[in-house]
Amino acid sequence: MAVLNEEQEMLRDMARDWATNESPVTEFRKVRASGEDHAYDKSAYATMAEMGWAGVIIPEDHGGSDFGFMSAGLVVEELGKTLTASPLVATTIAASAIVLGGSEEQKAKWLPRLASGEMVATLAVDEGAHHDPSAIETSVSGSKLTGKKAFVHEAHGADLFVVAATDGLYLVEKGAGVSLTTRKLTDQRSHADVIFEGAAADKLEGGGDSLLDDVLDRARVLTAAEMLGMAQQVFDTTLDYLKQRVQFNQVLATFQALQHRMADLFADLAQMRSAVEAGLQAVDGGFGVARAATIAKAEANRVLHTISNQGIQLHGGIGMTDEYDVGFYLKRARVLEASFGSSGWIKDRFAKLSDY
């Protein structure tokens, strides 16, 4: 765990208490059972916004607290532990695009409403099943945006889309010219293909040529923070289980084969935590962001993949049941691994950044 300042510790403790007491995995089960497309509890999200969590990276003069990405990551990590279904990550990523690329007018118009939780926003970049920001065909002509975005996170709840087009990022409000096709994925959260047909689009003119890459780096570190919470929870739950389950008249935790496997996972988890925290801190420091974010997502992918599989294996048969939570983490893990850069894609990016 990184050394935190006082305000970060308070924020993390508050998020941990709330997630544990008010948003345990049973709340996710309720969301799932509701069958609603937007797939989150709107009153819970309102509470989260009231606590200031939707405005952590938003400047103070636009209604946020400007605590930065490390702080946002702490909240997201805690919510990841209990699989809290909410549009917090999506909205924070979208808000970062407006912070980086928006005009004063755009910031004043949208950021306070995102910080207050009144509105939800999301980033729409990819146009196929694989993350590929180099393959964008969505285009804009006369402020009208046309194209199809695939598997957009939190699309059903979104009031505002930050859309990548061939010549930059645009803000598009839901409404005329915007339609959704639900894509129900294994994690049972909100995903949809979003079709834009001449939708009114307002360009983010600032942020320079690297705006899309910069926003994606922020998407990677925040996604990695959610994955860190998930990996930590699966590890902790599995360790508890091994200490309780008896076979051959012995607690499983006393078997050396299992002890050494847990030691391996513990070391993996230490690396993942270091990489994710360094990624979040790099965004706040503004130095070496691309490389740090790439390492963060790569390590999050690698370690959560392993831990989510081992979580099932070490739970044995009951890990395969819907009654146990561990399977939910596996399903959410794969969706997040594929988002904003799969392991293969992210290693290619790392090699490119390193000139080989």
Add this chain to the structure above:
Amino acid sequence: MATQRQSEVLSDDEAFREEVQAFLRDNFPEELKNKGNLLAGVDGPTDESTTQEAWRKAVGKRGWGTPTWPKEYGGGGLTKAQAKIIDQEFAKAGAYNPIGGMGVMMFGPTLLEYGSEEQKREHIPPITRGEIRWCQGYSEPNAGSDLANLQTFAEDKGDHYVVNGQKTWTSGGQWADKCFAIVRTDKSDKHKGISFMLIDMDAPGVEVRPITMISGTSPFCETFFTDVKVPKANLVGEEGQGWTIGKRLLQHERTNIAGGGRLASMMGGSLGDLARKHCETDANGELADKVLRDKVADFEIRWSSFLLTARRAVEESKAQGGVSEISSVLKKLGTKLSQERSELLIEIRGLQGLGWEGDSFSDSEIEAVRAWLFGKAATIYGGSTEIQNNIISKRVLGMLDHQ
């Protein structure tokens, strides 16, 4: 040296930085520039030149080779921030720290914690001046991973002990002046029968035989003790406290084996750069062998997150003080990754990367082969990876406490 007036204007740290820069200008000989890795073999057979000796003495006099150790025992008495400034300025000037070895990395910190006042006054100052080489008397033929099974026995003879037995894997034993050893003083209790004592390597009855390794080098020895007299004053801590003290020392060893800094300096440049030099590239300047490219990226990412973990451990230990249980995680990860790197280096160079001797191979190619082979020891010594896994699962994860 910064003038009075300058130091009033500058912050304390900046004034200290100027002091270090001035010291380097006055004392560091140009001919030793950037030769650190070749010359700093403090535990090795290096014959010191006059220039090297002068440099060692200059650094030793200030205590800057052991910057954070107490001034009263010859250390620098400096803060961690000042120690970092010394590191940075030495690196900038291409200067190496001539004070090192096991005395600095393992024995010194342990003696500062557990030694008597007399012992500290006797043994710490020569370490800070780089005058005495220490070796480690731990492993025995039947006490490797099961270290507490050691049988070397120290018999109480009133004012001294008489030591009999055999140690093995004594690093640098053939060049060492003194040995810190764990020996048995009580045969009735496996752990509480162990004591920590200091043995002169030139005492009558000490015999050293170098062991040739698969790398062709002989950095380790077998050490035989036959009726060796050891004064009682050389017992560190109390009789029976040796296991506790010895384990503490191992934490320092692990942190040093894997602690990032030293390992990072041994690891050299980016594997990607090397691969681009030795292997084909495509029109985009990327490695044409995409499988190798993926392997290199995969390694470099995990190596980065290991270095970040080492840095995080340092930051966290500042709050807790001293080395922590995380040393086992660092040892386990760092040694595995350095082995992986050696293997990838061979893959990148092909058969040219497997040279044993001869003019058709560069020094760095041959060194890499020896390092690859010798590196196989890293997951065995200092507590094997399997032992680290036991420590992590039992001590850190509490996997034995729930029966």
